[in-house]
Structure formats: C-alpha cells, structure tokens
Amino acid sequence: MPFPPAPADKKLLEEGDxxxxxxxxxxxxxxVTTEASSGEILMLAYMNELALEKTIETGVAHYWSxxxxxxxxKGDTSGQVQEVVEMRVDCDQDALLLRVNAGGDGKACHxxxxxxxxxxxxxxxxxxxxxxxxx
Amino acid sequence: MPFPPAPADKKLLEEGDxxxxxxxxxxxxxxVTTEASSGEILMLAYMNELALEKTIETGVAHYWSxxxxxxxxKGDTSGQVQEVVEMRVDCDQDALLLRVNAGGDGKACHxxxxxxxxxxxxxxxxxxxxxxxxx
Numbered sequence: 001m002p003f004p005p006a007p008a009d010k011k012l013l014e015e016g017d018x019x020x021x022x023x024x025x026x027x028x029x030x031x032v033t034t035e036a037s038s039g040e041i042l043m044l045a046y047m048n049e050l051a052l053e054k055t056i057e058t059g060v061a062h063y064w065s066x067x068x069x070x071x072x073x074k075g076d077t078s079g080q081v082q083e084v085v086e087m088r089v090d091c092d093q094d095a096l097l098l099r100v101n102a103g104g105d106g107k108a109c110h111x112x113x114x115x116x117x118x119x120x121x122x123x124x125x126x127x128x129x130x131x132x133x134x135x
Numbered sequence: 136m137p138f139p140p141a142p143a144d145k146k147l148l149e150e151g152d153x154x155x156x157x158x159x160x161x162x163x164x165x166x167v168t169t170e171a172s173s174g175e176i177l178m179l180a181y182m183n184e185l186a187l188e189k190t191i192e193t194g195v196a197h198y199w200s201x202x203x204x205x206x207x208x209k210g211d212t213s214g215q216v217q218e219v220v221e222m223r224v225d226c227d228q229d230a231l232l233l234r235v236n237a238g239g240d241g242k243a244c245h246x247x248x249x250x251x252x253x254x255x256x257x258x259x260x261x262x263x264x265x266x267x268x269x270x
Contacts, residue, residue: 014246019256019263032167032179039174044167044230056258089265090251091244095179097252109226111149116225117232121154123191128154130224 002049006093014091021052022094028064029096033108036085036099042108043116047096059084061098079104137184141228149226156187157229163199164231168243171220171234177243178251180209182231194219196233214239 006020007013013020023029028046035042045063047055051071054062061082065072075081082100089096102108109116119130141155142148148155158164163181170177180198182190186206189197196217200207210216217235224231237243244251254265 017254017265019265030165030179032176034176041167041169041176041232044165044225056256056263087256088252089254089256090179091246091248091253095251096256097176111226113226116230117223118226119152119224121191121222121224121231128191130152130154132152 003052013093019089020093021089021096022092023049024094028066029094031063031096031098033061033082033098033100035106035114036101039099040115041117042100042102042114052096055084055087055098061100074108075103078107078110080107082108138187148228154224155228156224156231157227158184159229163201164229166198166231166233168196168217168233168235170241170249171236174234175250176252177235177237177249187231190219190233191222196235209243210238213242213245215242217243 004018004020006022007016021029027048029052030044031047032044033042034040046066048064051062051064061074061084063072063074081103083103084098084100086099087096107114118132120133121128122131139153139155141157142151156164162183164187165179166182167179168177169175181201183199186197186199196209196219198207198209216238218238219233219235221234222231242249253267255268256263257266
C-alpha cells in the first residue's frame with residue numbers, strides 16, 4: 001500500500017486479481033457491513049484510504065466518519081469492535097463488502113439497535129411512510 | 136412526492152415515521168440490493184430522486200446509472216428485472232436497502248455473475264490480492 005491505480009482496461013479491472021479500490025472525489029469508498037454468522041446487513045459506511053489500509057492491516061473495521069471528519073475505529077467507544085471475517089469488492093471496485101463478527105453487545109447502530117436499517121419504507125395513498133419492523 | 140426535507144431535529148430524523156431520503160451533492164442516494172429469498176447481497180448502486188420515485192411507484196427497482204448518466208430500470212436489456220419485496224432506510228436516511236426478487240436468470244451483475252461481489256480481498260506479505268471465491 002498505497003493502492004495501485006485502476007487499470008485502463010475494464011476487463012482487467014473486473015476480471016483481474018489486482019486490488020485497485022476506487023475512491024470518489026472526496027477520497028471515500030462505500031462499504032456495506034454484514035454480520036458474518038447471519039448475513040444480516042448491519043450498516044453502511046465509508047472508508048478513506050487510511051481506514052481501508054488499517055482495516056486490512058489489523059483485521060478490525062475502520063471507517064471514515066463523515067460527520068466527525070475523522071478516522072473511526074468502530075467500537076472504540078461502544079465496544080462494538082468488528083473483527084473482519086472476509087472483505088469483498090465489487091465488479092468495478094468502487095464498493096466494499098465486509099463480513100464481520102461484531103464484539104461487545106453485537107450491535108452496530110448508534111441508536112442502540114443491531115442494524116441501522118430498522119425502518120421499512122411503506123407506500124400508501126398519502127405517500128411513503130416509515131414503519132419500525134425491527135428494533 | 137417530491138420527498139419532504141429532513142427535519143432539523145436528529146431525533147425526528149432517526150426515530151420518526153417521515154421518509155426524508157438524503158441525496159448527496161450529486162443528487163444521489165446509495166442503495167444496497169439483496170436477494171429477498173436468500174439475503175445474498177447482489178449489488179450496490181445509486182438512485183436519484185426520480186429513480187427512487189419510480190421504484191416506489193412501480194415496485195420495480197430503478198437506479199441512476201452514473202456511467203451512462205441516465206435513469207436505469209434494472210433488467211430492461213438483461214431481463215433481470217428486480218421486483219421489490221421490501222425497502223428499508225438507515226438511521227440517518229442516507230442509505231437504502233432493497234430486498235428483491237430478481238427476474239430472468241436471477242442474476243444482477245453485468246459480468247454474468249449473480250452478485251457483483253464475486254472477488255475476495257486477501258492480504259499477504261506482498262499486499263492485498265483478489266481471489267475469485269464465487270464464480
């Protein structure tokens with residue numbers, strides 16, 4: 001590391017074995033994090049290059065907090081440290097998938113719920129509303 | 136629709152029943168799409184306001200293609216139309232989760248694979264490499 005640049009050839013990008021994560025204009029790459037044992041989607045967050053390097057080097061999930069503007073080792077204050085079981089990247093290498101074992105109480109959301117996706121969007125004649133179907 | 140603005144009160148944003156999706160500076164919101172029957176993560180894509188409205192109104196997944204710069208009804212050319220079983224939103228309402236039944240051959244990735252996340256990132260002394268653990 002640092003990570004190599006993406007190949008110009010799309011075929012190499014999609015079918016090669018070189019990891020060339022694509023960071024956006026803000027230097028971030030999106031990451032979906034699931035509970036390894038269940039496959040449940042816990043959260044969606046962003047990593048900058050440093051957070052991704054730290055995650056790979058330590059095997060513990062690090063993110064970039066956009067609201068606080070700082071490197072964020074998940075669990076430092078909550079105890080919900082995420083041990084990485086597997087990391088995946090998508091076809092065009094601009095999205096990551098982490099399968100983790102979540103420490104502490106096993107939750108991921110700062111609202112006290114296991115998953116951040118605790119509300120369902122339901123449509124009605126009056127337009128979409130949110131319902132709490134988990135949590 | 137159009138969608139109402141986010142409430143200033145964070146508690147209302149996170150604990151309320153009003154759907155106020157937050158679009159980024161490019162007018163996009165990120166969406167993780169899973170196969171409803173298995174929970175497998177198929178793809179990650181983006182919606183603009185129109186794509187989100189169409190998805191809610193029709194019950195079929197629409198995205199915004201960043202590469203082509205156009206509204207994209209998934210499956211129009213591939214037959215892999217995604218019937219929405221459930222839509223969820225995360226705590227701060229800047230990420231969506233779609234659980235879908237995928238039509239056609241049930242795949243989602245343009246490379247011919249079911250999921251876009253077909254490569255695993257594995258670390259070694261020579262740095263991270265990609266392995267094809269799902270085909």
